[in-house]
Amino acid sequence: MEKNREIRLEKILHGGDYNPEQWLDSPEILERDLELFLKADINVVTVGMFSWSLLEPEEGKYQIDWLLHIIDRMYQNEIYTILGTPSGARPQWLAKCYPEVLRVNEKRERNLFGGRHNHCYTSPAYRQKVREINFFLAKELGNHPGVLLFHLSNEYGGDxxxxxxxxxxxxxxxxxxxxxxxxxxxxxTTFWSHTYQCFEQIESPSSIGEMHLHALNLDWKRFVTAQTVDFALQEKKAIRDAGCQKPFTTNFMGDYDGLNYRKFKEVIDIASWDSYPQWHSKPEPQTALETAFMHDFMRTLLKKPFLLMESSPSSTNWQEVSKLRKPGMLHAASLQAIAHGSDSVLYFQMRQSQGASEKFHGAVIDHYAGEDTRVYREVCQVGETLAGLSELAGTIQKPKAAILYDTENRWALMDAQGPRNVGLPYNETAQKLYGGLRRLGIDLDVIDMEDSLEDYRIVLIPMLYLFRAGIEDKIKFFVENGGIAVMTFWSGIVDETDACFLKGTPGNLTDVFGLRQMEMDGLYDKEENTALPIEGNSLSFKRSYTCQKLCELVKVSDAKVLMTYEKDFYKGLPVLTCNQYGKGKAYYICADMEQAFYDDLLEAIQKEANLEKPLSYIPKGVEVTTRESDEAIYLIIQNFNPDSVDMTLPLQEYTIIYGENTQKLAGFATVVLKKMKQ
Incomplete structure (x- = not known):
């Protein structure tokens, strides 16, 4: 926690991306912005990320007075600055002088100037120019007392x-x-006669060349991550070389699969991400669950509080439909981030730009710039709430359950060419498992194969097709020493280069799960099967459940069969098994089951693992999350239903520090409870 305490403030951070360079010729606008910031309890702004052309209008000629003035003015009013490096969008002169900085696509065509992240992370010229501007910014501004931390680039991505x-x-x-x-x-490479005679013959994957050598595709993605991380480390080094010791972050893009974000651990001191859920496109509790998953993913990266770096206070301009957030949604979504471990609620953007790409993206201050708008009033409400919850800053979560969600596994799964090339339910399966415990109020870490399993009692393992980082040994040790592992179909199929295991799957874990996979049936979209409980099964299951998309056929050795298929040629074969291994248990789910199955299974396993629920009853659509300090435990209860629900609060143990004490929790309402530790 030491690195996080370096930036700990008295308040949770509230603010966001600000581009004052658009208004330097209108000082009255900048003063009006400051006035509105203060009324909304804004205490931090992020500046500089897209300012390169103004900071260095000509090569080697810097102008920084305007930025120093903004940082000074903010600091004088107790507003801190997150200082961005401008590598996300280069100026025209740089691309003209050094054409090598522009990217080449997979068809080997070099891009024209324009856009964001249209630059080569390998280019020595680009690396040098980024180093120079970063060194200059760090030397001139890095040790300013108003600068809180450095924000490296903006949404690293692409190849x-x-x-x-x-x-x-x-x-x-x-x-x-x-x-x-x-x-x-x-x-x-002997397949299709693609053997290489030397490394110089190898080319990156291309639609006009090699696209079906899966290990090549997988290693290219690993390389792109490694090269991006190396670029970020070079950005960081320039700042350190300039004598600045401020901490670092960079904003990740949620469930983006272009990079393995876990490889950035050596770059960042604080994880942060940009959250743009499509609220109201589906039932709000479902969107809330998906967003919670990503909050937990970001918190688990460094296993400490993270920053919600961007969120829209209104609609976006780039999603298919620019849907407004309904009243109360901004407040609920903001507090959900806090519940899951964020120490900030930050927006993109603070003021709407007058022109260009994001002129219609939601903002705290719109083109009208009045304080009587619905969005501004709701931002003020969020600011007031966060100011009253300052004691949550720096508090942590200590989950005893985890879900294994691995980016490299996902890359391999989506490129495997079978058993289902459209609609492979990896994300859905992960969400169902995650939701099965979250509906009970059980907090989870979202880990990958490089993490240890030793801190947990339950580990959920959805569709772990690819094994790497010694994960089979970790799972075996975890179960053997008393843990409960829940693994699904299509797991343990290939090694880290996407080569199939030859001696039975799941690879090196057939003894732990007490079974062997035989075949996988891909179901057409209109097909389904049913899982039937075995009479007298150890979970006391009585009802049947529907399965779709994928049905795996397994042969049991030591495992106990708890449910079987109802029909088709594999009628009577196992759907759910459990194997006692050492001091623990290994459950195996053979089919793509409906959510109700996961809910019932994980409630039974939660009891088996003696994981205590924070509340005895949690209504559907209500999320319960826990944060804690050395002195206290905080329970955050949120209703993501648009309508109120009956809710009994545990006031014999807790006191309310935010929200109302009523028998009904209003739609999109939040209550925060606190109890002191003994």
């Missing part, structure tokens, strides 16, 4: 296929595999 990247990729592969013979063996 480049230029000759520079090809050479770097080949070097990366040579370091990884040592010899071309070893690469050929691991990649299984």
């Amino acid at each position: 480049c296929h230029c000759p520079l990247c090809q050479e770097k990729f080949r070097s990366w592969l040579k370091k990884r595999y040592g010899t071309i013979e070893e690469l050929n063996r691991r990649w299984n």
Whole structure:
């Protein structure tokens, strides 16, 4: 927690992305902004991320007085600054002088100037120019008392296929595999006669070249992550070399699969992310569950409080439909981030731009710039609430359950060409498992295969197709020593280079789960099967459940069969099994089951693991989350239903520090409870 305490304030951070450079010729607008910020309890702004062309209008000629004035003015009014590095969007002169900085797409076509992140992370010229501007910013502003932390770039993402990247990729592969013979063996290049004679023959995946060598595709994605991380580390080094010791963050993009965010642990001191759920496109409790999952993913990256770096106070301008948030939704969504471990509620954007791409993206201050707008009033309400919940800043979560959600596994799954090429339910299965415990108020970490399992009593393992980082040994040790593992279909199929295990699957875990996978049936969209309980099963299941999309056929050795298929040629084969292994248990789910199945299964397992629920009864659509300090435990109860629900609060143990003491919890309402530790 030491790094997080470096930026801990008396208040939870409230503010967001601000682009004052658009209004330098209108000082009255900047003064009006400050006035509105203060009324809304804004205490931090993020500046500088898209300011390169103004900070360095010509190569080597810097102008920084305007930015220093903004930081000074904010600090004088007790508003801190998160200082962004401008590498996310380069100026025209840079692309003109150094054409190599522009990206080359997978068809080997070089982009024209424009857009964001249209630059090569390998380019020595781009790296040098980024270093120079970062060094200058850090030297001139990095130690300003108003600068809270450095924000590296903006939403790192994308790849480049230029000759520079090809050479770097080949070097990366040579370091990884040592010899071309070893690469050929691991990649299984004899298939389709694609054997390489030397590393120089290897090209990145392309639609006009190689796209079906799955190990190549997988390693390219790993390389892109490694190269992006290396670029970020170089950004960080420039700032450190300038004598600035402020902490670092960079804003991740939620469930973005272009990068493995866990590899950024050595870059950042604080995780942060940009949250843009499509509220009201489906029942709000479902959107809340999906958003909670990503909050927990971000919190688990460093296992400490994170920052909600961007959220829209209104509609977005880039989603298919620019849906307004209904009254109360902004407040509920903001407090959900706090509940799951955020120490901030920050927005994109603070003031709407007058022109260009995001002129209609929601903002705290719109083009009218009045304080009587619905959105501004709701932002003020959020600010007032956060000011009253300042004691939550720095508090943590200590989950005893985790879900294993691994980016590299996801890459491999989506590229596997079977058993279902459209609608492979990886995210859905993860969400169902996660939701099965979350509806009980059980907090979860969202981990990957590189993490330890030793802190948990329950580990959920959805569709872990690819095994790496010794995960089979970790699972075996976890169960053997008393843990409960819940693994689903299509797990343990391939190794880290997407090569199939040859001696039974799940790979090296057939003894732990007491079974062996045989076949996988992909169901058409209109097909379904049913899981029937075995009479006298250990979970006391009485009802049947529907399954769709995928049905796996397994052969049991030691495992006990708890449910079987109702029909088809695999009628009577297992759907749910449990194997006692050492001191623990290993459950295996053979089919893509409906949510009710996961709810019932995980409630039974929660009792079996003696995980205490925070409340004895939680109505449907209500989320209960826990944060704690050394002295106190905080219970955050949120109703994500638009209508009120009956709710009994545990006031014999807790006191209310936010919200109302009523028998009904209003739609989108939040109550925060506190009890002191003994």
